[in-house]
Structure formats: C-alpha cells, structure tokens
Amino acid sequence: MKKLTLLAAIIGMMLAGTEAKSILKTSVKLEIQKEFSKKKDGTWAGKMEGKAYWYKLDKNAKLWWSTDGKKWAEVSNQMWADKSGKWIKIGDNKLWLSADMGKTWSEVPEWKWEGPMGEWYQFDKDWSLWSNA
Secondary structure, X not given: OHHHHHHHHHXXXXXXXXXXXXXXXXXXXXXXXXXXXXXXXOXXXXXXXXXXXXXXXXXXXXXXXXXXXXXXXXXXXXXXXXXXXXXXXXXXXXEEEEOOOOOOOEEOHHHEEEOOOOOEEEEOOOOOEEEOO
C-alpha cells in the first residue's frame, strides 16, 4: 500500500511539473510590445532579395535609399517592401500598400508597417518616422 501511495505521489508530481512547464512555455511566447519613439535620423530598415537597405524621406516626402547609410539615391519608383514583401508607397499625402505587385492599393492602417527584423515603423501626419526598435 505504501508503494502504491508513493507511486501515485510521484505520478502526481510529474503531471504537475508537466503542467507548470506548459504554463511557462505559454507565458514565454507572449510578445513584449515596446513603445514607439520618434526616430532622430528618420531612417528605417528594409530588405530586398536578401540585401539590406536603409530608407528615408526628404523634406518633400520623396523616398531615398542606401546600402551603407552614407551614399543616398532617390528611389525611382518611390516604393519599398514590408517584411512580408508587400509594396508600400506615399501618394496623395497618404501611405499606401499593395499585396498584388502594385495592381491595387489600399491605405496602410495606422500608417504602420513591419521591418525585416520584426521591428515596427509608423509615420505621423507630418511624415516624421516613429519606431519600436
């Protein structure tokens, strides 16, 4: 009888330990959301075909890109891609998104998009850039 009670106690502890591990795994998966802050340099990260780029807007909200953050060139099509590969552009004083290679466009909700490393960016009404990175 003592052996049966001991066995039941051991099984109970093992089950409790499994449940505790499950709860711990679930809580670890919760994403910690960082607050947005204004980007002093106004640049954001991008990635295209495995190559890293930096983007920024000039005073007229025209898009510029760089591979090293030093030499900048105007982006001819004035578009960049978010983390999922959807195209983003500025037009009619709004931020637009296309999921079908530029055939149709819709306004970007809250003017937010996700960068290549999971960071989030957002423009305000004055085209100042904010980020949670």
